Amino acid sequence: MVSLTEENYLKALLSLAKEKGEVNVTDLSKHLGIKMPTANSMMKKLAEKKLVVYESYKPLRLTEKGKKTAGLIIRKHRLTEMFLVDKMGFGWEQVHEIAEQIEHIHSQDFFEKMDELLGYPKFDPHGSPIPDKNGKMEWISYQTLTHCNVGDVVHLAAVTNSSAEFLKFLNARELKLGARLRILAIESFDKSMTITYDGRSDEVLSALVCEKLLVTL
Amino acid sequence: MVSLTEENYLKALLSLAKEKGEVNVTDLSKHLGIKMPTANSMMKKLAEKKLVVYESYKPLRLTEKGKKTAGLIIRKHRLTEMFLVDKMGFGWEQVHEIAEQIEHIHSQDFFEKMDELLGYPKFDPHGSPIPDKNGKMEWISYQTLTHCNVGDVVHLAAVTNSSAEFLKFLNARELKLGARLRILAIESFDKSMTITYDGRSDEVLSALVCEKLLVTL
DNA sequence: GTAAAATGTTAGAATAGACTAACAAAATTT
DNA sequence: AAATTTTGTTAGTCTATTCTAACATTTTAC
Numbered sequence: 088m089v090s091l092t093e094e095n096y097l098k099a100l101l102s103l104a105k106e107k108g109e110v111n112v113t114d115l116s117k118h119l120g121i122k123m124p125t126a127n128s129m130m131k132k133l134a135e136k137k138l139v140v141y142e143s144y145k146p147l148r149l150t151e152k153g154k155k156t157a158g159l160i161i162r163k164h165r166l167t168e169m170f171l172v173d174k175m176g177f178g179w180e181q182v183h184e185i186a187e188q189i190e191h192i193h194s195q196d197f198f199e200k201m202d203e204l205l206g207y208p209k210f211d212p213h214g215s216p217i218p219d220k221n222g223k224m225e226w227i228s229y230q231t232l233t234h235c236n237v238g239d240v241v242h243l244a245a246v247t248n249s250s251a252e253f254l255k256f257l258n259a260r261e262l263k264l265g266a267r268l269r270i271l272a273i274e275s276f277d278k279s280m281t282i283t284y285d286g287r288s289d290e291v292l293s294a295l296v297c298e299k300l301l302v303t304l
Numbered sequence: 305m306v307s308l309t310e311e312n313y314l315k316a317l318l319s320l321a322k323e324k325g326e327v328n329v330t331d332l333s334k335h336l337g338i339k340m341p342t343a344n345s346m347m348k349k350l351a352e353k354k355l356v357v358y359e360s361y362k363p364l365r366l367t368e369k370g371k372k373t374a375g376l377i378i379r380k381h382r383l384t385e386m387f388l389v390d391k392m393g394f395g396w397e398q399v400h401e402i403a404e405q406i407e408h409i410h411s412q413d414f415f416e417k418m419d420e421l422l423g424y425p426k427f428d429p430h431g432s433p434i435p436d437k438n439g440k441m442e443w444i445s446y447q448t449l450t451h452c453n454v455g456d457v458v459h460l461a462a463v464t465n466s467s468a469e470f471l472k473f474l475n476a477r478e479l480k481l482g483a484r485l486r487i488l489a490i491e492s493f494d495k496s497m498t499i500t501y502d503g504r505s506d507e508v509l510s511a512l513v514c515e516k517l518l519v520t521l
Numbered sequence: 522g523t524a525a526a527a528t529g530t531t532a533g534a535a536t537a538g539a540c541t542a543a544c545a546a547a548a549t550t551t
Numbered sequence: 552a553a554a555t556t557t558t559g560t561t562a563g564t565c566t567a568t569t570c571t572a573a574c575a576t577t578t579t580a581c
Contacts, residue, residue: 092568113528125569127530132567144529144576174391175417185411192405200392309538330558342539344560349537361546361559 089138091191094160095119096129097138098190100149101157105226109146158222163198164190165211165218168249170201172212179212180254213254214245214264214301229301232268232280233294239270241302248299260290268302306355308408311377312336313346314355315407317366318374322443326363375439380415381407382428382435385466387418389429396429397471430471431462431481431518446518449485449497450511456487458519465516477507485519 089097099118103110116126134141138153149157167186171177177185192198202208209225210216218224229244243266246257257263262284271289272281278294292300306314316335320327333343351358355370366374384403388394394402409415419425426442427433435441446461460483463474474480479501488506489498495511509517 090567111528112530121568122570123529124531124571129568171414175421177413177417181413185409185414188409188411189406192402194402194405196394196398197388197402200394204392307537328558329560338538339540340559341541341561346538 089136089156093129093133093136093138094156094191096126096133097149097153097157098160098164100139100147101154101161104149110148111146115147155222158218158224159220160190161224162218162220162222163192165215166198166201166205166208168211168213169205169208169217173205173208174201178254178258179249180251180258182212183249183251210245212264213249214243229303232270232292232297232300232302233278235270235280235302237270237273239304241268241270241304242266243268243300244303245301246299247301253296253299256296261285261287262290306353306373310346310350310353310355311373311408313343313350314366314370314374315377315381317356317364318371318378321366327365328363332364372439375435375441376437377407378441379435379437379439380409382432383415383418383422383425385428385430386422386425386434390422390425391418395471395475396466397468397475399429400466400468427462429481430466431460446520449487449509449514449517449519450495452487452497452519454487454490456521458485458487458521459483460485460517461520462518463516464518470513470516473513478502478504479507 096115096119099115100110103114103118107114112123112126112130115130116123119126130139130141130147133139133153137150138156140148140150164186167189168179168182171182171185172179208217216225216227227244230241231247232241235241243262243264245264246253248254266284269283270280271283273279274281278297280292280294280297282290282292284290313332313336316332317327320331320335324331329340329343329347332347333340336343347356347358347364350356350370354367355373357365357367381403384406385396385399388399388402389396425434433442433444444461447458448464449458452458460479460481462481463470465471483501486500487497488500490496491498495514497509497511497514499507499509501507
């Protein structure tokens with residue numbers, strides 16, 4: 088049995104591993120908003136449950152069992168987000184918080200029904216891949232907008248931040264997944280970008296925003 | 305702030321108060337499957353939070369605040385059950401367990417959206433009233449089938465047990481809410497009833513079943 | 522290649538929620 | 552009304568999850 092708390096640790100480990108490759112206790116505790124010793128003792132506990140490989144002073148790793156467990160929680164999270172947007176009419180900026188809670192519901196049937204009603208989606212409303220029933224996730228390698236050049240024309244494929252604050256910022260600029268973006272200029276001083284898309288022309292996006300936007304050619 | 309555990313105590317207090325008028329610690333602990341001292345100390349805690357009136361050796365009562373809080377949890381539970389049945393295609397026997405978890409989700413918006421999508425229903429799939437946004441519940445006084453007589457023709461309005469086991473039993477007999485029941489005979493020995501409805505004739509229901517069926521004339 | 526800084530670990534304490542054992546009060550029986 | 556049974560309370564323990572303070576190791580800087 089994995090507690091709600093343990094589930095949150097596993098999820099954090101998986102997403103930090105994605106971003107960084109390796110995970111250390113400092114990053115984990117910062118990500119979860121807890122103190123380092125708390126994270127540390129939980130790692131020992133998860134190691135006993137064979138969900139984490141823990142060796143003193145070494146980076147943390149999820150075991151296969153841990154990866155699968157974490158993947159299945161993320162699956163529930165993303166199916167929920169998709170359901171909330173597609174079937175209940177929420178905006179993509181509203182669903183992260185709610186999904187954060189619903190992902191801990193213990194009912195296979197509930198999430199299978201969602202999956203079925205949604206027609207077995209592969210991506211959530213923020214463009215993130217939905218893991219399969221074995222917790223396996225296709226890790227698509229998009230580029231951040233930051234890495235593009237003047238003149239490039241790309242499509243917005245995903246965002247790496249699902250906070251309401253960030254997504255409201257994008258809403259205000261009518262910037263949606265799938266949008267075709269043309270890069271007009273890059274300010275060398277602060278790396279801010281001037282782009283054009285849909286009805287909007289000459290929108291300026293700071294580097295902080297650009298690095299959260301994943302694009303495809 | 306009310307914890308998930310506290311919410312479950314409040315819900316138990318409200319439903320026991322409905323059944324019995326007064327609530328004592330023994331019934332409460334049995335209902336929740338915990339030991340008496342555990343319930344007792346939680347009652348003191350809820351009394352400090354002004355949710356329960358607690359006096360040594362006296363029956364337990366919810367305060368107005370406690371009733372409202374409990375009513376709002378039941379509202380979330382029943383809206384969820386209705387949503388699961390009406391919008392997601394679950395059977396009425398599948399939804400209690402799932403709703404038991406979803407009722408603890410903290411998001412006004414989530415339940416308001418359900419309510420809206422459902423068209424502001426007044427009853428859940430088991431015929432129980434859905435409390436309003438102030439946690440107030442209309443307490444409709446149905447009769448149990450047990451109290452009817454031979455020759456009576458009544459309609460099944462609600463069931464007082466939402467367990468999968470009981471509802472599967474009714475499913476197997478195609479006994480649904482709204483069904484028009486005619487009482488053909490009552491066995492004086494064990495109070496079992498022979499009834500006819502819809503396509504079914506001469507179904508025999510034990511007193512144990514009959515007392516869980518609420519009917520209107 | 523030490524010294525300083527960053528990171529990780531251990532030990533001990535707090536809170537929530539559950540338990541058992543022992544005791545106290547109230548209700549019921551005879 | 553005394554004895555018995557049921558019900559309620561108190562005290563102390565346990566586990567999960569968190570914390571702070573102190574200490575240890577590793578990494579980085581000079």
